[in-house]
Amino acid sequence: MLRIVDLYYDLQFLQLTDVEVERAMHIFEGAISNEINATTAIMAVSAISIALYKGKGQLEEKEVPLLGMTGAFIFAAQMINFPIAGGTSGHLLGAVLAALLVGPLYGVLVMALVLGIQAVMFADGGLTALGTNIFNMAIVSGFSGYAVFWIMKKVLPNTKSSFLASAAVASWISVVLGSIACGVELALSGKGPMGLLVGSMAGVHSLIGIGEALITTTVLSLVLNARPDLLEKCYPNSNQEKDMDQRCQLVEVTP
Amino acid sequence: MKDTLFDQQASPDNFIHSLDPRTKILTLFPLIFVSTSTPPQFLLSFGLYSLYLIVLTALARIPIKLLIKRFLMALPFILMVSAYLPFVEQQDLSNPYSGGWWLFWNMVIKAFIGIYAMSVLTATTRFAKLIQGFARLRAPQLLLMLLSFTYRYMFVLVEEAQRMKRARDARAYGGRWLWQAKVIGQMIGTLFLRSYERGERVYLAMCSRGYDGTQSLWQNSSEALGRRDYAFALSSISVFILARWGVVI
Amino acid sequence: MSTRALEITDLTYQYPNGTLALDKLSLAVEANERVAIIGANGAGKSTLLLHLTGVLRASSSSAFKVFGTELSKKTLREIRQRVGMVFQNPDDQLFCPSVHEDVAFGPRNLKLPESEVLKKVEESLAAVGLPDHGSRSAFQLSLGQKKRAAIATVLAMDCQMLALDEPTSALDPRGRREIMELLEQLGGTQLIITHDFALAQRLCSRAIILHNGRKVADGDPANLLNDEALLDAHDLL
Ligand SMILES: Nc1ncnc2c1ncn2[C@@H]1O[C@H](COP(=O)(O)OP(=O)(O)O)[C@@H](O)[C@H]1O
Ligand SMILES: [Mg+2]
Numbered sequence: 001m002l003r004i005v006d007l008y009y010d011l012q013f014l015q016l017t018d019v020e021v022e023r024a025m026h027i028f029e030g031a032i033s034n035e036i037n038a039t040t041a042i043m044a045v046s047a048i049s050i051a052l053y054k055g056k057g058q059l060e061e062k063e064v065p066l067l068g069m070t071g072a073f074i075f076a077a078q079m080i081n082f083p084i085a086g087g088t089s090g091h092l093l094g095a096v097l098a099a100l101l102v103g104p105l106y107g108v109l110v111m112a113l114v115l116g117i118q119a120v121m122f123a124d125g126g127l128t129a130l131g132t133n134i135f136n137m138a139i140v141s142g143f144s145g146y147a148v149f150w151i152m153k154k155v156l157p158n159t160k161s162s163f164l165a166s167a168a169v170a171s172w173i174s175v176v177l178g179s180i181a182c183g184v185e186l187a188l189s190g191k192g193p194m195g196l197l198v199g200s201m202a203g204v205h206s207l208i209g210i211g212e213a214l215i216t217t218t219v220l221s222l223v224l225n226a227r228p229d230l231l232e233k234c235y236p237n238s239n240q241e242k243d244m245d246q247r248c249q250l251v252e253v254t255p
Numbered sequence: 256m257k258d259t260l261f262d263q264q265a266s267p268d269n270f271i272h273s274l275d276p277r278t279k280i281l282t283l284f285p286l287i288f289v290s291t292s293t294p295p296q297f298l299l300s301f302g303l304y305s306l307y308l309i310v311l312t313a314l315a316r317i318p319i320k321l322l323i324k325r326f327l328m329a330l331p332f333i334l335m336v337s338a339y340l341p342f343v344e345q346q347d348l349s350n351p352y353s354g355g356w357w358l359f360w361n362m363v364i365k366a367f368i369g370i371y372a373m374s375v376l377t378a379t380t381r382f383a384k385l386i387q388g389f390a391r392l393r394a395p396q397l398l399l400m401l402l403s404f405t406y407r408y409m410f411v412l413v414e415e416a417q418r419m420k421r422a423r424d425a426r427a428y429g430g431r432w433l434w435q436a437k438v439i440g441q442m443i444g445t446l447f448l449r450s451y452e453r454g455e456r457v458y459l460a461m462c463s464r465g466y467d468g469t470q471s472l473w474q475n476s477s478e479a480l481g482r483r484d485y486a487f488a489l490s491s492i493s494v495f496i497l498a499r500w501g502v503v504i
Numbered sequence: 505m506s507t508r509a510l511e512i513t514d515l516t517y518q519y520p521n522g523t524l525a526l527d528k529l530s531l532a533v534e535a536n537e538r539v540a541i542i543g544a545n546g547a548g549k550s551t552l553l554l555h556l557t558g559v560l561r562a563s564s565s566s567a568f569k570v571f572g573t574e575l576s577k578k579t580l581r582e583i584r585q586r587v588g589m590v591f592q593n594p595d596d597q598l599f600c601p602s603v604h605e606d607v608a609f610g611p612r613n614l615k616l617p618e619s620e621v622l623k624k625v626e627e628s629l630a631a632v633g634l635p636d637h638g639s640r641s642a643f644q645l646s647l648g649q650k651k652r653a654a655i656a657t658v659l660a661m662d663c664q665m666l667a668l669d670e671p672t673s674a675l676d677p678r679g680r681r682e683i684m685e686l687l688e689q690l691g692g693t694q695l696i697i698t699h700d701f702a703l704a705q706r707l708c709s710r711a712i713i714l715h716n717g718r719k720v721a722d723g724d725p726a727n728l729l730n731d732e733a734l735l736d737a738h739d740l741l
Contacts, residue, residue, distance in 0.1 A: 028333055029291045030365025052397050061467060062458050064397070065599065068404020069454035075405065076412035076450075077443045080420065082436060092443060101447075113405045120385075121377055121406065123325055123370040127284060128291045186336065191358065192343050211436055218440025219447060226448050381639065383601035403601045410643045411595050456596040463557040463589040464661065465581065465613030 025093075025182050025205075026118070027133055029126035033189040040185075041131025044112065047139055051109040070102055071113040078114070082211050090208040093178070095141035096149065096171040097216050100234045101223075104146040111138035132185060140181045145174030149234070160224065163235045164217045171216040172209035179205035270483075271315035272379045276388025278484040282491040283376045289495045290368040295361035296352040301368065303498035307491070308371045317378045325374050329366065337362040382406055391478075404457075412450050419445065507572035509535045509665050509693040510556070514566040517551055517717075525551040526562075527717035533665075535571075538687075538694045540704035540725060543714035544739035549669070549697045550592070552714070556667050556695070557589045571664060585614060588658025592669040592697075594650035595642070603629070603645070603653050604638035610661040628659040632686060648679025652686060665693040672700045701729045713738055 059067070074094040081089040099107030112134045118124040125133045149170035156162035183201035187194040223230055228237060271279075286304065293300050312322070337359050346354030377385070386399050419442050458466075510533040517526040525548045533539050543549050554560040555568070558580045562568065568575040570583050591597045600606040607628055611621045629635050632652040642650055651671060658666065671687065672680045684703055687694060698704055704711050704725045711725035715738040721728050728734060735741040 026332060027336070028329065028362070028366035029287065029369035030362045031336055034292060048398070052395050055397055059397070062455075064400060065404055065457045065461065066451065066454040068401045069408055069450050069457070071401065071405035072408035072412050073447050073450040075409045076416045076446060079413055080416055080439055080443060082439050083432070109401070113401055117402065117406055117409070120373060121382065123329065123373040123377075126291075126366065126369045127287045127373065128369070190344075191336070191340065191362075196343065214433070214436040215440040215443060218437055219444035222441060222444030223447060227451070230451065381602065382641065383605060383639070386601055404599065407599055407601060407642070408595075453596060456591065456593070457599050459554065459559050460589075460591050460597045461599065461609070462559055463584060463587075464610035464657065465584050466609075467613070 025133075025136060025179055026125040027129040027136075027182065027185075029128050031126075031189065031191060032129055032132050032185050034128075036185050036189060037128050037132055039131075040135035043139060044131040044134035047105075047108050047134075048112050051105045054105060055109070067102060067106060067110060068113075070098060071110045071117075074098055074110060075114045075117070082215070084207055084211070090211055092215050093137060093141060093175055093212060095138060095178070096145035096167065096174045096212075097219060099142045099146040100149070100167060100220065101230065103233060104142060107146070108134075108138045108142045111142060132182075136178045136181045136185075141174040141178035144177045145170040148173050153234075158237075160221075160235075160237075163224075164221060167220050168213040168217045172206075172213040175205050175209040175212045176202055269315055269379070271311060274379075274487055275478070275480050275484045276380050276384045277391055278480060278488050279376050279380055280385070280388050280392065282488050283372045285492065286372050286495055287369050289499050290372075291365050293365075293499055294352070295357050295364070297499075297502060299502045300498045301364050303494070303502070304368050305371070307494050307498070308368070308375055311375050315375065315379045317375065321378070322371070322374055325370055326367065329370055333363060333366045408450070408453070411453075412446060415449065416442070416446055507535070508569070509533045509537065509571060510695070511567065511569040512555075513568075515552075515555065515562050515568060516566065517548075517555065517560060517562055519551075525717050526555075529714075529717065529719055531712055531719055531722070533693060533695060535664075535693055536691070537710065538696065538708045540708040540711040541695060541697045541714060542699070542701075542704060542711055542729075542740065547714040547738075548717040549714055551717075553589065553667050553669055553695070553697060556587045556665075557584050585661055586664045588661055588663030588666045590651075590654050590658055590666065590668040590671065592673065594647070594654040597654040597657060598642035598650060601641060602638065603634070603640050603642060603656075606642065606653065607638070607656050607660045610657060614661065624660040624662075628656040629653075631659055631690070632656045633682070646679070648675055648682060651675065651679070651683060655686065655690075659690075665695065666690070667695045667697075669697045670699065671696060672698065672703055701725075705729060713740070715739070 055063075074097070077092050077094055077097075079091070081091050083089050095107065095111055098110045101107070102110060115125065115133050115137060116130065119127055119130050119133070149166045152166035152169060153163070156166060179201040180198055183198035184194070186192065186201075187197045191197065220231070224235070228235075286307070290301070290304050293304075311317075312319070340358045340362075341355035344353075344355035344358055380388070382403075386403055390396070390399055423438065423442065510531070512532070513530045515526050515529045516524070518524050527548075529548075529552065541549050541552065551560065555562065556570070558575055570586055573579050573583060573586075575583055598606045600609060604625055607625045608621050611624045616624070625638065626635070629638055632655050634649060634652055634656065637645065637649065637653070642653065645653060655666070655668070655671075666687075668687075671683050675683065680700070680703075684707060687696070688707055694707075696703070696708065708725050710723065711721075711728050712719055713721040713728060713734070720738055721734060732741060
């Protein structure tokens with residue numbers, strides 16, 4: 001018994017097992033009914049296939065290592081915890097961040113890479129639930145967040161603060177909607193009353209969402225300062241020329 | 256981080272380790288699916304699945320300590336979505352196997368088998384081999400290439416993040432929550448900028464060795480499965496079928 | 505007359521943001537010569553190296569010949585095979601899931617048959633002293649091993665010239681000695697960017713000092729690197 005306690009302290013030391021509430025969204029085997037798992041798996045496979053199909057024609061040779069690197073980045077960023085109330089902690093989900101950095105479709109692909117590796121290499125999240133996890137944390141979070149961002153950007157003036165505000169709202173909503181999807185799936189699988197599950201999931205994640213929003217906007221403003229060219233797609237800035245001076249694309253010519 | 260790196264244990268001269276990656280994928284993935292589709296009251300079935308995995312663990316000499324770590328790490332997250340079940344779900348009188356405790360058991364045992372099977376797979380197969388296995392099973396090249404890059408640089412970036420975290424904590428980090436969130440955001444932002452620039456350098460390194468966007472990172476030729484592979488796969492699958500459908504409660 | 509390994513005349517390169525990294529640089533390297541390129545941080549050493557495999561292209565017209573072949577879009581493939589470029593950070597160079605695949609990446613791009621590729625991989629790993637490390641992931645290697653594996657990735661391409669960016673930086677004394685012995689033993693034409701004066705003096709027959717994108721000295725390493733006034737003037741002391 002003592003050995004087991006020791007092991008736990010080991011892990012705490014590695015900061016791998018603070019009680020991370022956010023991980024509650026990583027669903028394991030046996031939690032979700034087979035029908036739901038099958039449905040979400042089909043959606044996940046479709047989204048990934050579309051992204052890959054589009055990527056095959058359009059991904060420039062340079063973007064292949066860069067997308068992979070973004071996946072690695074999201075994984076590493078998820079390892080950095082932030083404290084929430086009562087000794088628990090959350091971490092960045094990153095769906096909106098990924099969508100803004102590489103576009104919504106490739107954003108889903110990047111999140112799916114991370115979730116797939118977590119499921120297989122780290123046994124973190126179930127294999128039969130992989131479709132559901134991708135659906136909640138990549139598709140629902142990524143697309144809904146990006147849609148909110150897109151709408152707000154249309155409505156608000158094209159300034160830096162409204163760009164950051166849209167990103168903040170989008171990332172809060174992405175986390176909350178992802179968790180609601182998770183709660184609904186659990187309830188539909190007979191794992192408790194709908195009200196309780198959705199309520200508690202959304203409740204906790206509306207707190208975590210604040211952290212997500214703060215972190216996402218801080219990251220974006222940092223990137224905006226250092227490499228505005230990377231956010232060109234979602235924040236085309238008229239000052240681009242001037243900003244580009246700061247740091248330029250390294251690669252000039254490669255035939 | 257390195258502690259949880261299972262695939263680094265893989266040693267080439269062990270029977271289980273040296274099986275073709277396809278064989279292991281095509282037996283351990285189905286085991287997870289079969290186990291997940293088993294009704295919770297089939298206690299003997301779950302016992303047999305576990306026994307099968309224990310036999311593999313012994314044959315492959317997987318360190319028990321690592322396995323226990325994995326289970327312990329997953330435990331809080333499994334309990335979080337299952338421990339309340341006995342208190343909220345009443346037993347349905349027409350079905351003796353319904354109710355909170357059965358639901359709870361159902362989730363815990365299936366998650367256990369899932370984690371166990373996945374750990375046996377990764378503890379006996381290096382990532383590079385696994386990718387090769389998927390390539391031979393005709394998974395899309397682009398996807399596998401992206402997975403390879405992600406997996407390769409994940410550890411580099413996690414180490415970088417850990418170094419930043421240490422530097423941060425060494426300077427009496429703490430204070431108001433809002434401030435902490437900002438610091439974390441800046442760390443993650445820096446991590447992104449560094450990783451992006453690394454991506455650009457990796458691309459240059461690839462170009463210097465003749466990359467033009469068409470080639471894959473591994474060899475495409477497909478070796479035929481050996482006799483040992485067929486024997487292992489067939490006997491495993493028969494065990495699953497027997498355990499799932501041949502057991503009468 | 506045998507062809508020179510490298511002949512650069514008036515190479516100027518400006519980064520898109522306006523930084524003039526190389527300013528009318530001219531230099532020549534004979535075949536089988538080992539040359540040290542020395543210069544303070546930001547002197548333009550890495551930029552020069554990126555030109556050697558055509559990753560960057562000169563901003564102004566200039567002559568750039570590798571083994572007598574003019575660098576152009578058409579000759580790029582050939583030149584990339586001839587020049588083996590070793591990046592400063594081996595993590596940038598080892599991007600595959602295993603060392604074996606990293607070493608095989610170049611030869612496969614040269615469209616060699618698979619049996620030939622395997623042979624190349626084995627030879628190169630043996631040459632750098634890592635014969636049994638092919639199946640490892642780069643993540644499991646020490647920095648010294650990673651640097652040697654990075655050298656193996658270009659050896660496998662049968663290149664005629666090695667271009668190395670700070671091969672001994674951040675290594676412990678043993679790792680540094682191993683790299684130095686390896687470079688000595690490999691021979692051939694080598695262009696070594698380094699801050700390691702001892703390496704330059706021991707291995708190289710010539711040293712070139714860069715400062716702000718220009719060549720400021722070119723000669724015997726023993727003389728140059730003991731000239732305190734010269735070193736001080738170019739931020740090297
Ligand atoms: N990607 C880049 N964009 C803009 N400027 C750069 C870039 N890379 C390097 N530079 C600048 O070019 C100059 C030469 O850099 P570099 O060749 O890396 O120097 P060294 O390798 O000698 O330390 C420096 O002033 C540096 O700031
Ligand atoms: Mg440099």
